[in-house]
Amino acid sequence: MKFTLSWLKEHLETDAGLDEICARLTEIGLEVEDVDDKAxxxxxxxxxVVSAEKHPQADRLKVLMVDTGSGAPVQVVCGAPNARTGLVGAFAAPGTYVPGIDVTLAVGNIRGVESRGMMCSEKELEISDSHDGIIDLPEDAPVGASYATYAHLDDPVIEINLTPNRPDCTSIHGIARDLAASGLGRLKTHPAPSFAVEGETPVKLTLDLDDPKLCPGFSLRLVRGVRNGPSPRWMQQRLIAIGLRPINALVDITNYMTFDQGRPMHVFDAAKVKGSLTVRRA
Incomplete structure (x- = not known):
């Protein structure tokens, strides 16, 4: 079971730091297996990018002069189609390990032109699978500042060894509840949202179980007027941090709620559902 520190603190009011939280988790039987501090x-x-000129020996490459906020601009050879003068992005200097491509950068010579670092894509920083261009930030992004802090990539990820007798901790809320019960902080409670319900769900629900305890609760609701698309960036980042791949808003929301609240959810396309939905043994 993985979760980020900031995600946990949305459910737990505490001044405890990462080390103290990890120690308490192990003390209460939620053994910490790994901590990624995002170093x-x-x-x-x-x-x-203060200037972007065509590479003298390659049509698809550009020679960039990049202001990193720490002295004179550095020269970078870049093949990204969106590289241009004025672009603000994420820079990696020689000696930096780039996790998305599993490479440690060195000073390079690309078609006769020296390159001292790289401007990074989202894939290279494990933000998404996109590598069609380099990261393009707003013009007011603070040059020289930590990109990890700016983009919330420095949020530590905690992984616990969850034993089969602890289904109550298959959610971030459940873990926070257990920590609060141990005296480490206060559990935050968020009121359930209110919304209008109108009409009946046309799909019938059938429970075909020889033991009702196998499924103590199952609910279904038709939602109309939904426009699908990408989920918010903050949600995508949290899902990626715990090892899930963002797909679209509807799927991401159900995955998020499954891990946030311990409520497994699934979205069906109503136009493709025929007959009743039957809940049975696997």
Whole structure:
């Protein structure tokens, strides 16, 4: 079971730091197996392209002069189609390990032109699978500042060894509840949202179980007027952090709620559902 520190603190009001929280988790039987403090993202800084010229020996490459906020601009050879003067993005200097491509950068010579670092894509920083272009930040992004802090990539990820007798801790809320019960902080309670319900769900629900305890609760509701698309960036980042791949808003929301509240959810396309929905043994 994985979760980020900031995600946990949305459910737990505490001044405890990462080390204290991890120690308490192990003490109460939620043994911490691994902690990723995101140190790998610390070397990346926000930088601005001050000039972008065509490479003298390659039509698809550009020679960039990049302001990293720490002295004279550095020269970078880049093949990204969106590389341009004025672009603000994430820069990695020689010696930086780039996790998305599993490479440690060195000073390079690309078609006769020296390159001292790289401007990174989202894939190279494990933000998404996109590598069609380099990261394009708002113009007011602070040049020279930590990109990890700016993009919330420095949020530590905690992994616990969850034993089969602890289904109550298959959610971030459940873990926070257990920590609060141990005296480490106060459990936050968020009121359930209110919404209008109108009409009946046309699909009938059938429970075909020889033991009702196998499924103590199952509910179904038709939602109309939904426009699907990408989920919010903050949600995508949290899902990626715990090892899930963002797909679209509807799927991501159900996955998020499954891990946040311990309420497994699934979305069906109503136009493709025929007959009743039957809940049975696997």
């Amino acid at each position: 790998a993202f610390k070397p990346f800084v926000i930088a601005r």
